[in-house]
Amino acid sequence: MxxxxxxxxRAVAEVMTLxxxxxxxxxxxxxxxxxxxxxxxxxLPVADDEGGFIGVVDAQTLTASWNASGPEQARxxxxxxxxxxxxxxxxxxxxxxEAARAMVKAGxxxxxxxxxxxxxxxxxxxxxLVSGLAGVHxxxxxRSGGMPSLYRIEPVFPAGLPGxxxxxxxxxx
Numbered sequence: 001m002x003x004x005x006x007x008x009x010r011a012v013a014e015v016m017t018l019x020x021x022x023x024x025x026x027x028x029x030x031x032x033x034x035x036x037x038x039x040x041x042x043x044l045p046v047a048d049d050e051g052g053f054i055g056v057v058d059a060q061t062l063t064a065s066w067n068a069s070g071p072e073q074a075r076x077x078x079x080x081x082x083x084x085x086x087x088x089x090x091x092x093x094x095x096x097x098e099a100a101r102a103m104v105k106a107g108x109x110x111x112x113x114x115x116x117x118x119x120x121x122x123x124x125x126x127x128x129l130v131s132g133l134a135g136v137h138x139x140x141x142x143r144s145g146g147m148p149s150l151y152r153i154e155p156v157f158p159a160g161l162p163g164x165x166x167x168x169x170x171x172x173x
Contacts, residue, residue, distance in 0.1 A: 007132045012099045013092035015132040016113050016122035022047050023078055025054055030074035032057055032081070033066075043110050045120055046078055053120035055082040056112055089114040092121055096132065099124050 007015070022045045023032055032044055042059040061081050089112040090099045102111045103126070113122040131137075 007129075008095060008097035008100070010096050010132070011092065012090055012094045012096060012113055012124050013122070015096060015128050016092070016124040017128055018122050020045055020120075020123055023057070025049065025077065025079050027078050028075045029062065029066075029078055029081060032078045033062055036062070043123055043125060044078075045112070045123065046082060053112065053114060053118065054079065055087050056110060056123065057081045058108070058110065060109075083108075087112050089118070089120075090124070091115065096124075096129065100129065 020043075021035060021039050021041055023035055025046055025048050035044060036042065036059055044057045046054045046057060048054050057078055061083070065081055083106075088102050088106045088108075090102050092113050092115065094102075094113075099111050099113075103109065103124075109126040111124050112120055113124055115121050
């Protein structure tokens with residue numbers, strides 16, 4: 001029945017992205033970039049050390065603030081890229097039209113979706129809106145609760161490079 005209602009009247013929970021890749025506040029800008037590239041995503045919710053929602057870093061902000069002047073810039077905490085002020089979240093019961101207005105007001109192509117305890121439950125993006133408008137339904141397994149999945153990717157250095165555990169050992173010929 002929900003699919004027959006116009007998109008703007010549907011609840012955000014019906015079209016939002018549920019399975020989110022997140023990053024910890026203690027991670028670097030470089031790690032955020034790597035996660036976005038490897039996963040092919042444009043938005044990374046940032047979690048505090050207890051798993052609580054802090055904000056969202058998007059690819060546009062990351063690329064606009066990228067500074068290749070030295071490694072210390074790449075090692076800045078990802079929280080340095082969070083937009084100032086509140087994130088303008090909406091509840092999952094908000095209509096798509098209300099969420100779209102929040103996106104326009106914030107000047108962003110996403111809006112965080114939080115529950116009544118400010119726990120992130122999803123993210124509504126411009127892509128979700130276009131998919132909903134096109135009638136494309138993406139099947140996603142329901143989440144078990146709490147902060148969305150936090151995947152951790154560790155960099156792997158080729159043997160022989162500084163920083164690799166086997167850097168001082170001779171390899172086979």
